[in-house]
Amino acid sequence: MQKSEKNSERLDLTIGIAVMVVLLIVTIMGAWWVFRAIKNADYSAMGGELSCEEAVRGKETTFTFVPNGKLSEGDTVIWSVNGNEVQRSEYGEGEEICLRYAPPTSGTMELSVSAGRYAQTRVVDVARPVLTLTAPQAEMIYGEEMPQLGYSASGFVGDEEKDFCFDGMCIADIDGAGVYSVTFDKQCDYLDYDVRQTEGILTVLPRKLNVTGNLTKIYDGTNTILNPSLQLEGALDGDDVCLCCDELYFDNKNVGSDKTILLATARLEGDDARNYLLPDFVSGEIVPKQIFLNGLTVQDKLFDGTTKATVDKTGQLDGVVSGDSVAVGGISVNFEDASVGQHGVEATVRLVGADKDNYTVCVPDGLQAEIGETATFWDKLLNKEKLAQTE
Numbered sequence: 001m002q003k004s005e006k007n008s009e010r011l012d013l014t015i016g017i018a019v020m021v022v023l024l025i026v027t028i029m030g031a032w033w034v035f036r037a038i039k040n041a042d043y044s045a046m047g048g049e050l051s052c053e054e055a056v057r058g059k060e061t062t063f064t065f066v067p068n069g070k071l072s073e074g075d076t077v078i079w080s081v082n083g084n085e086v087q088r089s090e091y092g093e094g095e096e097i098c099l100r101y102a103p104p105t106s107g108t109m110e111l112s113v114s115a116g117r118y119a120q121t122r123v124v125d126v127a128r129p130v131l132t133l134t135a136p137q138a139e140m141i142y143g144e145e146m147p148q149l150g151y152s153a154s155g156f157v158g159d160e161e162k163d164f165c166f167d168g169m170c171i172a173d174i175d176g177a178g179v180y181s182v183t184f185d186k187q188c189d190y191l192d193y194d195v196r197q198t199e200g201i202l203t204v205l206p207r208k209l210n211v212t213g214n215l216t217k218i219y220d221g222t223n224t225i226l227n228p229s230l231q232l233e234g235a236l237d238g239d240d241v242c243l244c245c246d247e248l249y250f251d252n253k254n255v256g257s258d259k260t261i262l263l264a265t266a267r268l269e270g271d272d273a274r275n276y277l278l279p280d281f282v283s284g285e286i287v288p289k290q291i292f293l294n295g296l297t298v299q300d301k302l303f304d305g306t307t308k309a310t311v312d313k314t315g316q317l318d319g320v321v322s323g324d325s326v327a328v329g330g331i332s333v334n335f336e337d338a339s340v341g342q343h344g345v346e347a348t349v350r351l352v353g354a355d356k357d358n359y360t361v362c363v364p365d366g367l368q369a370e371i372g373e374t375a376t377f378w379d380k381l382l383n384k385e386k387l388a389q390t391e
Helices: 002-045 377-390
Strands: 048-052 061-067 076-081 084-090 097-101 107-115 118-127 130-134 137-141 152-154 169-171 178-184 194-198 200-205 210-213 216-218 224-226 230-233 242-244 247-250 256-262 267-269 281-287 289-294 311-313 316-318 327-335 341-352 359-362 368-372
Touching: 048 107, 048 118, 061 107, 061 118, 076 097, 084 097, 097 107, 230 242, 341 359
Parallel strands: 130 194, 137 200, 216 281, 289 359
Antiparallel strands: 048 061, 061 097, 076 084, 076 107, 107 118, 130 152, 169 178, 178 200, 210 230, 224 247, 242 267, 247 256, 256 281, 289 316, 327 341, 341 368
C-alpha cells in the first residue's frame, strides 16, 4: 500500500514538473513574440519623408529623403526602383540624402529608400514627356510662289528623334493679302509622348507696284503737280486695281532733277486693291521758268574796233512768281559785229536773289544799236569852232 502511494506521488511530481516546463516554454515564446513585435513596431516607425520633383520619363529627377531621426556617419543608403537597387552609398555627416534618376518609362513606379535604421517607400507617378510640334511663322508676297512650309519639333528624349517624321500641314484658303493660320491636318501619336501641336501663321504681304508717268513740271513757286498722268506697273493679269490721284507733291518747290515726289495723296482702287501697295515716293523734275527782261536798250557808239557795248536802260523782269526774291544783278552786252553800221546786240543777264536758280532769263529778240564812223581831224576842228561861236 505504501509503495503504491509513493508511485502516485512520483507521478504527480513528474506531471507538475512537465506542466511547469510547458508553462516556462510558453512564457519564453510569448516574451519573444512580444519583443519581436515591439522591435518591428519601433523599426516601422523609423521612416521619414520621401519627396520628389515632378517625375517625367527620360528627365533626370531629384528624389529626396528626410529621415525622422539622425543618421550616423557611414550608414548605408540604398535606393531601389520597383524592387531593383539603383544606387548604394555611405552617408556622410550633414549630407543630403537624394537620388538623381531619370525614369525610363511613364506610368507609376515604386521608389524605396533605406538609410541606416530608417526606410520609406512611395509610389511615384511618372508623366510622359511633352513633344511640341510647332507650325512655321512664314511670309510670302501676294502673287509669288508658296514657300516650303516645314515645322519644328522639340522635347525628344535621347535619340528618339531619329525615326520621327510627320507630314500633313494645311493652310486656310488664300484669297489675297492677309494673315492665315497654318495647322496640322491630323493628330500625331508618337512613342511614349504627350504630343502638343501649335498653330503657325502665314502672312501674305501686299505686292508693291511701280508708278511711272510724266512727272516733270515748270517751276511755278509751288511743289504741287495737279492731275498727274500716272501708270501702274507690276499688277497681276486680270486683277482689278487702278491708281487715283488728283495732285502730288514734291518735297520742295525748287528746281532740280531726280526730286522726291511723295505719294501720300495717291490711292489704289478696285476689287483687288488690298493686295497691292504703292511706293512711298517716286522721282520727278522741276525745270526752270523762263522770264523776260523787257525794256532793255543799248547805247549807240562810234567805231572803236571792238564789239563792246554799253547798257542804256536796264528794263524790267517779266514773269517772276509773286513773292519770289529775284532781281537783275548785272548785264553784259556786246555787238554781234565791230564794224560801222546797225548791228544786233547779244546780252547776258545775271540774276541775284534767293530764288534766282529757279529762272532762266530771255532777252527779247531785235535788240540793236549803231556803231558810227569815227570823226576826222577837220571834223573835230570844225566842231570846236562852232562850239566857240556859240559860246
